[in-house]
Amino acid sequence: MDKCPVCGNTNLISGKKEYQFVESGLDNVILAGVDVTQCPECNEEFVSIPNVVALMDLIAEQIMLKTGRLTGQEIRFLRKNLLMKIAEFATLLGVDRVSLSRWENEQVKPTVANDRLIRLTYATCKKINENTRKKLIERLKDKSPEDTCTERYFIPAFTVGSEVRQSRNS
Numbered sequence: 001m002d003k004c005p006v007c008g009n010t011n012l013i014s015g016k017k018e019y020q021f022v023e024s025g026l027d028n029v030i031l032a033g034v035d036v037t038q039c040p041e042c043n044e045e046f047v048s049i050p051n052v053v054a055l056m057d058l059i060a061e062q063i064m065l066k067t068g069r070l071t072g073q074e075i076r077f078l079r080k081n082l083l084m085k086i087a088e089f090a091t092l093l094g095v096d097r098v099s100l101s102r103w104e105n106e107q108v109k110p111t112v113a114n115d116r117l118i119r120l121t122y123a124t125c126k127k128i129n130e131n132t133r134k135k136l137i138e139r140l141k142d143k144s145p146e147d148t149c150t151e152r153y154f155i156p157a158f159t160v161g162s163e164v165r166q167s168r169n170s
């Protein structure tokens with residue numbers, strides 16, 4: 001970018017910084033090393049996020065493997081990552097769509113068994129790789145941390161790049 005699209009200023013400052021990726025639908029995803037261009041005239045900020053599809057998959061994988069219970073936002077994120085509507089995902093889970101809506105809206109907390117069912121259904125639909133499958137099994141063996149915790153997902157930009165390369169080779 002050589003010109004600010006808002007005010008037309010040509011003296012722009014570029015750099016890398018941490019970016020709270022609220023566009024993901026989650027308020028706890030931080031991207032590190034994101035290219036940001038700033039306009040000192042109008043204070044507008046322009047962020048370039050590479051490989052959004054790979055990035056969303058990477059976030060979904062971290063959610064699936066997280067230690068605490070899934071939050072409503074995270075359940076919705078996993079479902080949307082599979083490009084499924086509520087009715088479709090609910091059918092796969094074997095629950096009615098009202099229950100799934102209530103989980104997503106945090107009116108009701110899914111049981112530990114349902115929390116795992118969501119992860120396992122996601123993993124099955126997403127065709128995860130062997131390494132991720134092993135990590136998921138380790139996560140499922142861990143009985144202790146079942147309380148909902150609000151984790152922050154801290155994702156370095158280079159991770160997304162390498163993930164993309166990996167999936168092209170396989």
Ligand SMILES: [Zn+2]
Nearest residue numbers: 004007039042
């Ligand atoms: Zn400007």
